[in-house]
Amino acid sequence: MDTSTHINSDGYILLEAYKDAGFKDHVSYSKGGDLSMELLFKQDTLNFTRKVVFDESQGQGNNSANLKFNRVEPEKVSFEFLIDRTGVIPGHEYSDNGIKEDLKKFEEIINYNGEIHRPNYLQLTWNKKVFKGNIVDVEISYKLFGKDGIPLRAIIKATFLASIEDQEAEKIKGDTSPDLTHSRIVKNGDTLPLMTYRIYGDSKYYLEVAKANNLNNFRNLEVGSTIYFPAFDK
Numbered sequence: 001m002d003t004s005t006h007i008n009s010d011g012y013i014l015l016e017a018y019k020d021a022g023f024k025d026h027v028s029y030s031k032g033g034d035l036s037m038e039l040l041f042k043q044d045t046l047n048f049t050r051k052v053v054f055d056e057s058q059g060q061g062n063n064s065a066n067l068k069f070n071r072v073e074p075e076k077v078s079f080e081f082l083i084d085r086t087g088v089i090p091g092h093e094y095s096d097n098g099i100k101e102d103l104k105k106f107e108e109i110i111n112y113n114g115e116i117h118r119p120n121y122l123q124l125t126w127n128k129k130v131f132k133g134n135i136v137d138v139e140i141s142y143k144l145f146g147k148d149g150i151p152l153r154a155i156i157k158a159t160f161l162a163s164i165e166d167q168e169a170e171k172i173k174g175d176t177s178p179d180l181t182h183s184r185i186v187k188n189g190d191t192l193p194l195m196t197y198r199i200y201g202d203s204k205y206y207l208e209v210a211k212a213n214n215l216n217n218f219r220n221l222e223v224g225s226t227i228y229f230p231a232f233d234k
Helices: 100-110 166-172 192-200 203-212
Strands: 012-018 036-041 047-049 052-055 068-072 076-084 121-126 129-145 151-162 182-185 226-229
Touching (some): 036 100, 076 100, 100 129, 192 203, 192 226
Antiparallel strands (some): 012 121, 047 076, 052 068, 129 151
């Protein structure tokens, strides 16, 4: 299927499988070509979540309610995908096998890859946004069946955890600092000083952040790109 007519349209997403954390080496599909899949998704159920972890332990005799910052966990994004072979959706024609082949391909994308000894690295692209990470949770609900019991429609609820390339994480990590290294995906309206303020509580570090990310033009951040925030000795 030619996905180029759909991928930049609202409601469509491209899911691609890679062998490496740098997202440079595509996984090959068992039936030929790169292992990727175009999926419909419900934009009103797109959820981004972040979790800030605090240490709740306190010294003996200390009744303070103040919590000590520990870390910010990688960002999570959740989607609801629609797979449909009833023939009512343009570009997703009716099939006598229903959604059987679609589900097999989806499972090949997300499943364990013996060549790299782990599940595939996954990249999601939609509306000029890019998210790179790993799938951590998936639920498939069958919604419609043909006369012979073959499923024709399913909803897939999937959650992905953002990843940082191993060599990048090693280069910028700083576990002994109270400002632990983490990343953020650039969204509409974001500027580097604003993002820096959100992380450190002070925008004055934005030039150091630009240097750490090799940004030549930090005034025009690319929406969907990932910015890494290293630890600084305050």
